[in-house]
Amino acid sequence: MSTLFYIVEAAVKAVFVLFAIAFPLASLLIWQERKQSALIQDRLGPNRAFINLPFIRRFRFFGLLHLVADSIKMFMKEDFMPAGARPFLFQMAPVLALAPVLLVFAVIPFGDTLLLYLPDKDLFYAVNLSVASLDTGLLFLLAVISLTVYGTVLAGYAPDSKPGMLGALRAGAQMFSYEAAMGLTVAGVLMVYGTMAIDHIARAQDSLVLGFLPAWGVVYQPLGALLFLIAATAETKRVPFDMPEGESEIVGYFVEYSAMKFGTFMFAEFLEVVAVAALLTVLFFGAYHLPWLSWNHHVIPWLTGLIGAHTVTPGLNIQVVSLVTALLQLLVFMAKVGFFCFLQLLVRWTLPRFRYDQLMDFGWKLLLPAAMINLALTAVAVLALGKAG
Amino acid sequence: MSGRKDDPRRLWSDPPAGPPPLAEGLKPLGHDELDIELGPAHPAMHGIVKLKLRVEGESIIRCEPEVGYLHRGFEKTCEHRRWTQCIPYVDRLNYVSAPVNDIAFCMTVEDMLGVAVPARAVALRTLLMEAGRIVDHLTCLGASAMELGAFTAFLWLMQAREEWYFFLEHYCGARITTNLSRIGGQPYDLFTGFEAEVEACLKKTEDMVFKVHKLSTRNRIFHDRLRGTGVIDADTALDLGFTGPLLRGSGLDLDLRKARPYLLYDKLDFHVPVGLHGDNYDRYLVRLEEIRQSASLVRQVLHAIPEGPLMVEDPHISLVPKTAVYNHIEGIIHHFKLLTGGHAVPAGHWYKAVEAPNGELGFYLVSDGGGMPYRVRARPPSLYATAGLPEMLKGQMIADVVATFGSINMIGGELER
Amino acid sequence: MDLAGLRLILEEKHQGAVEDAAASPPDNDELLLNAAFLRPVCDTLKHHPRLSFRLMADLCCVDLLAWPGFDPATDKRFMLVYHLYSVAHNRRLRLKTLAGGDDPAVDSVAAVWRAADWPEREIHEMFGVRFNGRGDLKPLFLYEEFQGHPLCKDYPLKGQQPVVDLRAPLPLREDPAHFQTAFEKAYFRPVGLTQIDNTARLPESMLAEGALARLSQAAKAYKKRHGIDGQGLPGPVRGGGDHERP
């Protein structure tokens, strides 16, 4: 296999992850946030945008067309830059806010392995279903997540705006503080599974613990999962940690941005929600695995039996089974991600927001010690149970 | 009133909690002050007001409210309107609870005229005033919750408020600017299904308030945002002219409904909630409790509205019934006389205050004996509350501005008139 | 303690401070004060244990220019009205005091009750009455460039205020360069507005062109007709009050 092949493979997977998983989920999330908040608050939510189809007049599609309308609006609006802004940084900030979030998706496995049948050589090529299966996936993850702060801080700093600057300062402090706790919780997972490769961690969650519990991260690390969720919500700057935005105090670090530049920030925020949900799924909630139903031991044999009767060549048989398995895994993965997105939105519409000093207190005095205790307990348990290897 | 400070139920003794003050003379690293302006068009500044803040980091060093964006010359306008014509203008003082303003103004003029309003109108006025109080507190609590980020609580409370507005619409034909009182009584009688509708409003209010209470009150995030912020002790509050829930939150149970009973209040059973610490959390609880008390008051009055006339039966005070206008020359003469000449309020001046939702709403009216007021002065509770805002924000953080500003419930209409 | 007792206490401490008293309990008892004694009397009212008027409920002003029988040549024009409330004794008191002349002024009571701060600023802009012994009297509701005093009876109902140059918001402290963001520097420069004639359409005073003499004559005629002598100030409405509460 040539290098070109690897590049093409990675590119195809990247395009798939972004355009089949990340972007649709993030856009849907914008709609879902509006609709879900509306239903919580006894409203109907967006339902007015419509198109006239040949046989359906006023086709509203549950308000989803508002996404189209909104994006058209975002692109059409005047892109305004304040007079005192530093133009280069001002232009760069949205990009810097969006790029690291996209990079997070590079290491997230959305399925196990897809076998590609190469008929001319009569052999299978195994495609790992994550864009990059890095050996140091967790490290990469932490490194990339810590990059998001640049976009945020620059967004506040570049336009020379006071509320923006305050928001940027808040964002910087908050993200640095919660990264520590997040890193420690992730380290717990690392200890339990003994690997940094995220796809290995995902695969390891297939079996059962004590014979009846799925070997998910949350079973080993219940506190860790909770802490990760909290820390990651803080990283994404969503309620109750939306101090940098704080729309009723300082209007937010992106206060001077308009049109699609603002849209980019918003989109990045929702992408972060998806990313957090995906990470939570992969690290703690069994990735693409079903509880008590192993792909390797139950599903694939069953599928082989089911499909095998109707196919002619074994190669093609395996190919079809692999494809169906991958699709099912993707489905399971998406369902879990969807659930956690829902949960995050529910939290967002339930809680008020912290104050800056309370946020810091919470991060340093509650979250970080808890994460440390969790880490210490994990270390002791891992040593005691001899699972370190 | 300084006796409040050693109340054993207080959570802290003085000085109150909150972010520690910056050490004097010691400049922290990177010491620089920043002036920022919240408003006049700012999500938290409901009404139009500008807060000029000088902050050091997140801590507020100085605060200066800049008002006047909603000044529209109410007092000057009323000097050129007949007494009855002032009532729609009075509506627009505290536009959230317009019935209270209307009734207070009419009661003041009735005092000057020396007329007694029929019992039915008195009972109805009591009910409407309490309804206004509930509406106002619902709005205030909802808006404060929204500014803390709890948008859901806001919309739940707004639903209850809508019920009351529908009720007001059924009663007087308008939701907000009600114009529902006249000099000499109430022009509108009960409508069919009045009791049921009030009961429905009360039920909805209690339902929603209970929900929001469950959602917020014991939530630590909410608690921490309010507890120990915007602290003001009773002495300072009184000195600054605070009244109403602000003063009661500081522990002084000054309520004009008890201290100076008007309407039916001395015959009704209710108690005045007071806070212990004078912070935003106390004011939040006081408002919640006042909703509960007002709901009880509405129920007490609702089942005891006597039969009888609604307006003073004096053609010099209230308009004669329309049948008399249509059919009798005497009636039409009185009608024209009252409309063109206005009320013959004797010369002199008068001050009367009622317990509006935000505090003491007083009307100081001067009459020169003509058909128009010589001078109309409304004593707006919001003016004094907003003037005292810097005192409450001293040493607090930027995020506390919205919580404190929400709890004083500034209403631009009555502040700036 | 009724109004007479209250008056006694005050006169004991401040000889000649109370010029007149009118009782109309419970809410409309009033005293007419000699303006020179305003500040010390207020101090006494607030701090005397038997008075203890801790709450200044309201402070407002009445322009007596159009009041029946008012003679601008001799009478003081502005009546300042203080509504006090004693929480301890649950009573109200109204103080009246007069200010007049070319530069009407009274002593500030903002040092006694801090609540008086904003109302004094409001009265200053609305009536032009100055308050001695306090800090800035910058406009509360109106803007710095506003011409005239709108709540005065001679302020015309129709007319237009001069157009004011667009300016940056007034700074909190004297350092505009620091205060302004770059945005404000760029956008709040008064460009192109200097051509506007901002002296046009000043409010015309009703008192121009000998109106003072005419008003004086009318006042004398009124006083003669109604048999009033001395100052016919507004007092509590006779027979006013909460009658026959059911």
Place this chain on the structure above:
Amino acid sequence: MHANTGHTQSDGPKDTQTRSSLPDFMAENRPLSLAEKLYVPAMARGLAMTFGRFMANFLFKRHIVTSSYPEQRREVSDRWRGRHRLTRRAEDGGLACVACKMCEMACPSHCITIVAEERTLPLVTSRQRIDKRPRSFTIDMARCIYCGLCVEACPEDAIRMDTGIIATVGYQRAEVCLDRNNLAKPPPPMHPLLHQDLRYPDDALLPRILRRYLGKDR
């Protein structure tokens, strides 16, 4: 200082009919317990509440209060003070207004302008009657504050605010300055869409079959 004993634990009136169902809120003025300090109970309760509300609305639209405004309009009350109209006489169909200008006088915002003229009424009895009528009757709806004092002032029942029109709109001020003809016209018929049941315009979040399983709307 009177009765400054802090909050007294009184449960309000003893009569059960008038007692509120709400708890004593001042009792909440106490420090947070340890569990509450850990954010857990309130957060769990809050999430349960919002989730319950969400599901009730998602599946059954139980509490939805939104009305889809232009298509669906709520009924306004009988006493609703909407846009004015001028009534007509039963006998000859002419305007009932006699141009007495009482409404103009009662209007606090000076939005009514009437110019009167004389008119000769048809011979009802042997005498010919001469009456006043408005040559022009203008209401500047941009100034009107909908206080209803004009209706109270009218001695002829000639002006009413019972059209149920909740907003008078126009692109220019002149368009909302209504003259005699506009005011005397009967209110325009409702939009045809109004007759359809458009409470939730194809906004079903669940397929209809599922909803039939789970229960009906309201």
